[in-house]
Amino acid sequence: MSKAHYLSPWASNISPSPTLAVDAKAKALAAAGEDVCGFGAGEPDFDTPEFIKEACVKALREGKTKYAPAPGVPQLRSLLAEKYQKENGIQGLEASQVVVSPGGKFSCYLAILSVIGPGDEVVIPAPYWVSYPEMVKLAGGVPKVVFAGQEAGFKIDPDQLRAAITPKTRLVILNSPSNPTGAVYSRAELEALVDVALEKDVYVMSDEIYEYLLYDSVSHHSPASFSKEAAERVITVSGFSKTFSMTGWRLGTLVAPAPIAKAVAALQSQTSSNATTFAQYGAIAALEHADQSRAAVGEMLTVFDRRREKLLAGLQAIEGIECARAQGAFYLFPKISGLGVDSDTFATRLLEAEKVAVVPGAGFGAPDYMRLSYATSDSVIEKGLARLARFCSALA
Ligand SMILES: Cc1ncc(COP(=O)(O)O)c(C=O)c1O
CATH class of the missing domain: 3.40.640.10 (Type I PLP-dependent aspartate aminotransferase-like (Major domain))
Incomplete structure (x- = not known):
């Protein structure tokens, strides 16, 4: 192999983050004009609270740039x-x-x-x-x-x-x-x-x-x-x-x-x-x-909780999917092995057929499962669930 293409053992053995990869793929599809329902992102869909942004802008203006x-x-x-x-x-x-x-x-x-x-x-x-x-x-x-x-x-x-x-x-x-x-x-x-x-x-x-x-x-x-x-x-x-x-x-x-x-x-x-x-x-x-922070987090939690209930109920209603009630973070991790396909195939086909992005469980050490983030809008959750149900019934 040419030395120009030499990679260290660290670089050649590392797997890129599958969560970031799914998110990038979904964002690229959306940028190309596709109507994607993204459940891949591990990030809140809210903006940073204004008072935090203001403090950073003030620091920049004051020259805290060293x-x-x-x-x-x-x-x-x-x-x-x-x-x-x-x-x-x-x-x-x-x-x-x-x-x-x-x-x-x-x-x-x-x-x-x-x-x-x-x-x-x-x-x-x-x-x-x-x-x-x-x-x-x-x-x-x-x-x-x-x-x-x-x-x-x-x-x-x-x-x-x-x-x-x-x-x-x-x-x-x-x-x-x-x-x-x-x-x-x-x-x-x-x-x-x-x-x-x-x-x-x-x-x-x-x-x-x-x-x-x-x-x-x-x-x-x-x-x-x-x-x-x-x-x-x-x-x-x-x-x-x-x-x-x-x-x-x-x-x-x-x-x-x-x-x-x-x-x-x-x-x-x-x-x-x-x-x-x-x-x-x-x-x-x-x-x-702390008071402003608590209020901002409280507002976000109320929204997340509503979405969690919506996504959980929708997933539990789909035949072949088993979903436990998670009590933290903003993810649900349903078992999909009942549908007869591995999670990588499931996620790839779901994105191709229905433009729904989920993260296959294999990257989390659990190939029978998939991860859905509910840090996304209510309308994406509703639309995505309908597409997921259609996809699963076509698999059955
Ligand atoms: C469990 C866990 N730890 C750490 C992180 C790192 O987050 P960040 O690097 O954005 O602070 C994440 C992000 O997804 C996470 O899910």
Whole structure:
């Protein structure tokens, strides 16, 4: 092979994100004039709240256009430390334990890079967010997938976790509320998993990016708040994308024991330097004006909840599809294996025949399922459901 086409093992082995690919395909079809019903996007369809945008514009006007300190603007780190202590119950947190990154995705990657070396194993509950196994492989680690299907509420139990941990295990990834299933672990369920991690002396990465997107009165719990010992073992990652409709801003967060936060800041200083400086001022406004933020999130949740009910009822009415009631994030993850086709074929044919975009479950480690996001309009949900029902009855 010509050297001009040489790709590293990392570049040649990585799969591109299937969720971004579906979204790009749907957007390209729509740009070409097709009437596409997109259920692929993992982003709220609302605009960023005006007061957050204004704070960013003000920062730009004031010349906040230079490098920021690698781990983040000090005021933002302090506000985040305060939020995680007061709201999430993580005790004794210092601002130095907080790192702001260009996106929650990068926060996850840095967390993994900071504790995983070649050959180390990482337990990943499936269905999982598409990027976890790829990030683990990029860090030289080995993903150990533990599956929990619809019957188990898409939640792994302590026995499964214990059985998956070997002397090479370094990290367990938890994600509640979950992408792609919308499952939310109870406090008792999380405590039982964290107990196993502590007993086996492995780290936990808790991805809490959907912490505010909860329905049916369920609550969110941060594993790092469970005990002093847990705070020493848990890396909490999150970001502003989902809560405040800030996907394009690229702002992620990480809270970790001091030595890990320090290592993450060093990794960031040698890779991305810092999250965009003026964008961080928008995040400061989101945290400083908690009342306005709560109101904006509350409005969004009311709309999401209505759409969730609509999509759930519509999916449950289609023969061959089994859909559980998800209580978090903005996804439903129905089982479609009853229709007799694998999820990749199903999604490809559905997009071709009916111009409905869904993400096949294979990329989430669950080929019997597909993911639909209800972060889309009511009219798309109604139209998309009618097309989906027609497509499924033609398959039967
Ligand atoms: C579970 C989970 N974690 C992290 C992220 C990263 O989000 P962002 O990089 O936009 O902050 C996403 C985005 O889809 C996600 O679903």
